[in-house]
Amino acid sequence: MVKNYLYNLIYQVLNLLIPFLITPYIARVLGPSNLGIYAYTFSIVQFSVIIILLGVPLYGNRQIATVSDSKDKISKVFWSIYSIQFFVGCIILIFYLIYVTSITGEIRLISMFQGIFLIASLLDISWLLLGLQKMKPVLYRNIIIKILSVVLIFMMVRHTDDLLLYTIIMAGSTLMGQVILWLGVKRHINFTLNSLEINKHLKPVMILFLPSAFGQIYLSLDKVILNYYATSFEVGLYDQAMKIIKLITVVITSLGVVVLPNIAKAFSVGEVSKIKKIVDVVLRYILFISLPLILGIIAISEKFVYWYLGDEYEQVSTLLIIISPIILFIGLGSLFGIQILAATGQNLKLTLSILFGALVSISLNFIFVPSYGMYATSIVTLITEILVASLQLYYVRYYISFLSVFKGLWRYCFGSLCMFLILIFLNELSNVSLAFTVVQIVVGTISYIVIVFLLKDELLRSFIKLIKSKFRKG
Template identity: 25%
Template sequence: MSIKKNYFYNNILLITQYIVPLIVFPYVSRVLGIEKIGILNWIDNTINYFIIISTLGLTLTGVREVSKVKNDKVELSKVFSELIILHTVITLMIVIIYMIVLLNNDKFIENKNIFFIGITKIVFNIFLIEWFFKGLEDFKYITNRSIAIKLIYVILILIFVKNENDYTVYYIITCLTYVVNSVVNIVYAKKYILFQLNNINIKRHFRSYTTIGLYIVLTSMYTTFNVTFLGFVSTEASVGSYTTALKLYSIILGLFSALNSVLIPKLSYLITEREDSLFKDLINKSMNFIITMSFPIIFCGIALAPQIINIIAGPGFERSIVCFKVILPLIFIVGIAQILSNQILIPINKDKQLAYISFIGAFIGVTLNILLVRVYKEIGTALVVVVSEICVTVMLYYLCYQYTKIKLPFVQIIYNIILSIPYFLIAYLVKSAFIDALYVLIISIVLSLIYFLLIQVYIIKNKIIISQITSISSKTFA
């Protein structure tokens, strides 16, 4: 399937990833309140950390290894069987560690019922196998399955979560969707493979599985672990404030992650076939996309943060506004970092170098967490993430330049930053004319979109934007 078709399906998936949180989160935040949201997010984040450790590098190495053998059913079955057995063994070890930690920590014991429910997420993560379908580039299936299950999820939340005492019910439904996704995936996978226990070699995957896994686990020390740390040294309200801002940022970042998901298998294949010029061309297009889209979103998001938080989260989440403003620049920083790591270094097998960088990033993150979070709470956590990601991105860029001579287009970046400053003026003028948060948000977005299109077409002369507008116009008026 072509990149355009895959990206089309990912965009549909992305739309549902926008719509579902925009339906569920405003409802749940108002029903459960900031403290219950904080407790649930802290627990779920802690459980997700165990999932990260159990999965290690499978989410990336799985895509890479499957994409190499996707046209050979025998070898594909063998690779799938080896990876899922390896994942199962490590997950069982992690479940044992999880239980020991759970039963020997007072704060965990306080919420042991929800932590026990969360074990289902860790176990069924074995069968989620998103890496398998991404390696096959079967994004049509991923999209259709995800939309159907998300629709059921929304309906269940609206029916069964009625007051703040239903926070356990909310988490059960959340875990249930994880289980259903996993069961559907493993059944559908039989279309492509035959699971086998004979003639397999787990050892050949162990090095990349653990090396890239080390990179992911260490990276999570300043992205995922920081929420767990915040929960230990601060209040549920602080966790709720930070995770609310983080959730909104994550929804936006999904736009760029969708492109990553599509390109990783394609780039791995191009490296295997030694198509260097096409490889670099796709990287340059990715960078252009990030630069074009991220700065308008960052500037508009900072200018309209109070309105966004008020509309999405509701009253009681005012402390999320500053956090949201602090972490919004990560849209550009992490977008570039994903290109450098996922689209360049992983396809060219620089796993060990990624591990070194992540170790330094983890050290910076943990140190800053200890120094800042006890004093500055949720804002300190936001600052830790931003500083850590900047340091890691700088190191990734240096490494990529050493191996590929690929450069960031700094002139284009500065140009886009300067041309994004008027988004502040647009938001200020709209705020001066209107009081209602929804009116301010809608009118500001419409005017900002008009300004964005004008500068992209007539000032920057962005070929991608112009071609898209031309294509839409020709179809509309044909």
């Protein structure tokens, strides 16, 4: 499981790291308003993608994991589920094209090429490989595509009016990555479409679609509402803050797609004690990682934003401070919702929790965004994630050993606070620069790990032992 987690972590980080690395360049070349247009049009595409995928990524991952010992069974399950995804994708693509023809101006052209993302999602079979826990080939193939996209952006996107070109490169590289996934899939499945059981899988897929759709409502409509009441400039600032946070949270959430098949298998054979053991480790890992990340962002955000995005994006540092706690609650939501509720078939509870979050998000955004703009959007995002994670915690409380969690929590809090004070002190020693931010990150990471290690944290010590054993075997 550790090896697959590392592969998936690298894969997920790569998917976000490339945009993260090119952002300083793009932010200065295109500017906040153009990036706001991109974020607004992409948010609409994201919602369409969720409809195309329905609940397939979660359901398909889980179903493939339960039949991964037989190629014939894998093939039958895969084609039955993928047929639903492909059919719905074609329908949504037609509706999206109708939508594009109904709008005017620059947004129409950008939206048209954003539609390439829909074709990519129609071809998305990453859930098959995740269910089989085959991450290595996916990682290698996508590295090539991502590097190519970076080269194209630096070569071709040179001016403020190159937003369309940027959109084509980003969407095109995503499509190419999905096409590449199909090249090696023949070794895992047979290309025969006999005896498909589409009806068998349709209802479970639709049930899992609901939480995905509701979740995307409060992940995408916040930008739509902000764009309606404010400006594309504010959308651009808010979007940049969220992109930074999403890159950081992938270190936590990437564990989910690896843990889900293991919990699903344990649940299918009634091994509740094994589920509790997995959940205990994952929960402690989330706390171990998220607390220092939150305080670290708060400590370095001002200087980091200034050199990373430029002075036009100065307000992003404030947004980062407001939003940063969602790192913890997104991590908890991933564990409680995806890794426990979805893996154990409690789809109704998962749906209700995310529907609750969507209703809260929409209501609060409509109330406060007209007066407070992007700051209201940021606060509402944080409140929504807290409430969703809290409700899901109530649903999964049976699988959690609260005594074990709280027993080690003080170590992470103390270590994070010490690291925070060190970073605040370092802020006074140097001016804004990439090199200084790197120094802060290195010093902060080392200080936190050393402090938690000296406090005799079991999770950290077991992880160090695991690394030592790998090196000895190597």
